Amino acid sequence: xxxxxxxxxxxxxxxxxxxxxxxxxxxxxxxxxxxxxxxxxxxxxxxxxxxxxxxxxxxxxxxxxxxxxxxxxxxxxxxxxxxxxxxxxxxxxxxxxxxxxxxxxxxxxxxxxxxxxxxxxxxxxxxxxxxxxxxxxxxxxxxxxxxxxxxxxxxxxxxxxxxxxxxxxxxxxxxxxxxxxxxxxxxxxxxxxxxxxxx
Numbered sequence: 001x002x003x004x005x006x007x008x009x010x011x012x013x014x015x016x017x018x019x020x021x022x023x024x025x026x027x028x029x030x031x032x033x034x035x036x037x038x039x040x041x042x043x044x045x046x047x048x049x050x051x052x053x054x055x056x057x058x059x060x061x062x063x064x065x066x067x068x069x070x071x072x073x074x075x076x077x078x079x080x081x082x083x084x085x086x087x088x089x090x091x092x093x094x095x096x097x098x099x100x101x102x103x104x105x106x107x108x109x110x111x112x113x114x115x116x117x118x119x120x121x122x123x124x125x126x127x128x129x130x131x132x133x134x135x136x137x138x139x140x141x142x143x144x145x146x147x148x149x150x151x152x153x154x155x156x157x158x159x160x161x162x163x164x165x166x167x168x169x170x171x172x173x174x175x176x177x178x179x180x181x182x183x184x185x186x187x188x189x190x191x192x193x194x195x196x197x198x199x
Contacts (some may be wrong), residue, residue: 029106035114037096045093051084069141069148075132083127091120107193111186118179125172128165135162 058077061070095116098109137157142149 015117025140029103030101033101033106036109037098040092040095044088044096046082047088047092051081051088053142054078054081054084056107067148068145069153072134072137073142076130079130080127081179087120087123091116104193107186107190109184111190112154114179114183114186118176121175121179125169125176128168128172131157131165132162 056078058074061074061077064070065073073145095109095113098112100108137156138149138154141155
């Protein structure tokens, strides 16, 4: 969970700066912002590679399993690849492109990063939910045409993938709650700093 002292230190630092001059950015905050951008770049590259693997796997499934199961699996993999690229474009790119490193800009960067992280966690929850939906579709397909659904595949998604997805949704929900609290604190700080600037 976010340490409240971090926000109190940021608030105290802002209030101690002269109102007449443009406050210089804090070196520690600059280092944190740079580290955040680096982490976001690594995540974006990883997700683009994962999208490539998912797209290649979808093509392989279409060629090697020309039946309903292959088509359904390829569709989910294709949607996963599109989702990974969409997440990279919508979540990671704005953080990487950010370049306003004034003191107020750093606060805006933290606020924007928090908003995008919250969106990122929710996207991942949707991906886990899609995997659970895929498992349910496998069971429906198994009931409709048992010969098309290998039991090993059904057991893997039912006993391994689905529990992991449920656990992932639970962990992500905890992160969503933490980021929601952090977002509220950052929003309050931004409003206070904006009102201080207008005085």
